[in-house]
Amino acid sequence: MFTGLSAFPLTPMTEKSIDEPAFLEIVSRLHRAGVDSIGALGSTGSYAYLAGDQRKRVTELAVQAAEGTPVLVGIGALRTADVLRHAEDAQNAGASAVLLAPVSYQPLTEDEVYGLYADVTAELSVPLCVYDNPGTTRFTFSDELHGRITALPNVGSVKIPATPADPQEARTRVQKLRQQIPKNVTIGVSGDAAGAGGLLAGCEAWYSVLGGLWPELCLEITRTAQRGDTAEAHRLSERLTPIWELFGRYGSLRVVAAIAEHMGLIGSPNLPRPLLEFSGTDRAQVDEAVRRVLADTDEVAS
């Protein structure tokens, strides 16, 4: 469940609602490409911006289009009571696992975050992935806290931020966390530029934003890293450097939305306001980066 390539699709928005046909096609492409799992309603899936009934609908659509590929579903919310409700809805809609970040308004303490995971895991009938994403939650996990949380029942994986670019530092990072958590809990890397490096450093999964849009390229990187071909995995990842640079500059959500629009997969507007799609020179930079990557691959046309 929590190994290999977990692809995180966009949830394309219209002014009032969700573009359901576009979402079904995006998820269906992931299933057809053969990704190991699908992370619906991750940060890229804008879970934080959707009401409970919308999340339930998105989960149903994702499970339908995934045709048996396991679907992880983001259940994060500011209040524990809402998280529990989203978890119940996700399970009823067929999610194979749930993904929980400690979403915050008031900055949270370690004990509060532990309490959140304790309250939620006690109610689950599917496994949970701990979503460590300080860029959006502004909460920084200590490895000791990861240890306490992964000792709770039903925890199956930890999704960590980007591992260091240096291979030895990446291995040290993963080994240090590995010492704190049970053997049956996998570690998955996110921050797509670190996907290849994280897998080579010992992560069992890559929780990937670009994998939600370009699954074949990301699967090629994943399989190459999984068989230990270090040089080739890095070469494949480095082909995507123009995209990783944009992710670093603008955050990944706006960039993948622009690429999806460029590919004709989604219309515009497609982000929840106040988030804005690119325009002007920003838009031109994305188009240029996609053109540069296109010179090396034909996935965009797939």
Place this chain on the structure above:
Amino acid sequence: MFTGLSAFPLTPMTEKSIDEPAFLEIVSRLHRAGVDSIGALGSTGSYAYLAGDQRKRVTELAVQAAEGTPVLVGIGALRTADVLRHAEDAQNAGASAVLLAPVSYQPLTEDEVYGLYADVTAELSVPLCVYDNPGTTRFTFSDELHGRITALPNVGSVKIPATPADPQEARTRVQKLRQQIPKNVTIGVSGDAAGAGGLLAGCEAWYSVLGGLWPELCLEITRTAQRGDTAEAHRLSERLTPIWELFGRYGSLRVVAAIAEHMGLIGSPNLPRPLLEFSGTDRAQVDEAVRRVLADTDEVAS
């Protein structure tokens, strides 16, 4: 409307709902003390954790208990569509003004924040206070952005984070912002330890967390600063140093909730989960700080 002491009351929570009698009494105390305005559903009022119908109910209760004292109401949410709905509800429930922070999950750009305020102010029939609170929103306003936003219609005030402790630096800070914004838009300081200093540095308002619980003490500081008695205003504020230290260490919400519980104004639990009330040594430190302040004042018994 946006001058003097604006007192921000707690919204005490029960397991499932809001403790309405306790909230009515907390607001009524502010009206009886004679505060200049009441900031319901600020960060201290846990607006971010409440659903639309709960916010509407809290606004109705606040307006009722305020008995004519103007009530500002927090309308922030992750999605612009929800902010607009909260604004409509607040106005219908009798709010005299609204308070809007750029709540974020995906970090926001300056253009996105400007767009949010443009969309919302275009729909308002009451004035708006810009809520600049990087500790919870993680968005940092530039003065230039404050200038663009305060040029929009219906903007009446900017609530800024704590001014510097040094009096000259505080004056420089307020003057710099003042140069960017229209004369009819007031500047209000928050970060309660900076209340006296901010008012003395030229802020027209103090948006105060402790004012929502100890209005008489905070009014005394406000009136003293307003008449320019620098030494006495600082002396009064410094009496509360044990409280300001706790605010700095734990954030103000958990501390005022513990003080309100200590005073018998609210029960326990009183915070929205996953937030936790103090226990053990943390609780003992709050009780000790309140005792130290009590040696100088009898407001806690009021």
